[in-house]
Amino acid sequence: MRLDKFICDCTGLTRSQAGKLIRQGLVLIDGQLCKQPANQLKPEQQVELDGEVLALTGPRYFVMHKPAGYVCSTDDPDHNTVFVLMDEPRLDKLHTVGRLDLDTTGLLLITDDGQWSHKISSPKHECAKTYRAWLADPVDESAIQLFAEGVMLRGEKHPTKAAQLEIVSPHECLLTIHEGRYHQVKRMFAAIGNKVEKLHREKIGDFVLDANVLAEGEYRALTEAEVAAFVS
Ligand code: URA
Numbered sequence: 001m002r003l004d005k006f007i008c009d010c011t012g013l014t015r016s017q018a019g020k021l022i023r024q025g026l027v028l029i030d031g032q033l034c035k036q037p038a039n040q041l042k043p044e045q046q047v048e049l050d051g052e053v054l055a056l057t058g059p060r061y062f063v064m065h066k067p068a069g070y071v072c073s074t075d076d077p078d079h080n081t082v083f084v085l086m087d088e089p090r091l092d093k094l095h096t097v098g099r100l101d102l103d104t105t106g107l108l109l110i111t112d113d114g115q116w117s118h119k120i121s122s123p124k125h126e127c128a129k130t131y132r133a134w135l136a137d138p139v140d141e142s143a144i145q146l147f148a149e150g151v152m153l154r155g156e157k158h159p160t161k162a163a164q165l166e167i168v169s170p171h172e173c174l175l176t177i178h179e180g181r182y183h184q185v186k187r188m189f190a191a192i193g194n195k196v197e198k199l200h201r202e203k204i205g206d207f208v209l210d211a212n213v214l215a216e217g218e219y220r221a222l223t224e225a226e227v228a229a230f231v232s
Contacts, residue, residue: 029045060111063108065108074095096110105201147165151192153191
């Protein structure tokens with residue numbers, strides 16, 4: 001991450017204010033004077049501003065529009081993780097709230113606040129998640145009732161909780177689920193003899209991903225009000 005951005009994140013200063021202080025010679029990196037705002041910081045480097053060591057304070061909360069082809073784990077030998085799309089210090093402290101499959105796109109929350117993510121992803125809190133699914137075969141109206149009653153997923157002992165299905169067109173549906181079992185949406189459609197060809201998460205709780213504002217691969221910090229609304 002750039003030195004001036006790191007200083008903004010730690011202090012709340014604007015980019016131009018941070019740049020001015022750097023050029024004035026008030027900033028040291030690992031004890032060495034640095035006058036270049038664009039200097040790239042390594043995660044382990046220590047920054048001092050006017051004699052004070054800077055550190056990020058408070059938990060961090062982000063929303064990302066996840067593209068296909070990225071995994072939601074911190075480490076994967078075979079694929080890029082979603083964290084390579086982020087320009088933030090201490091990426092090692094962040095985790096995704098639940099997971100989307102490698103080929104699933106859409107709304108992904110990222111934080112370093114374990115309690116917050118637990119509230120959103122734990123089945124006890126029943127936070128609704130809405131997915132847009134594109135199917136190999138036309139979806140029959142009877143699927144609405146089947147998903148509302150719960151279906152048995154292969155290898156599991158308990159049926160899924162009531163889920164709401166809206167059929168948008170023969171091959172396109174919106175499915176809202178209230179739990180987060182492994183590959184749940186794909187397995188629910190498999191349980192009724194269909195196949196998900198493409199999956200996109202649009203909504204968690206009342207929060208809708210605005211794909212017109214946040215393009216695939218982009219992310220932004222959540223506002224305080226947005227953070228609070230997920231757990232209210
Ligand atoms: N259900 C799935 O099958 N895949 C996802 O990525 C999310 C929910």
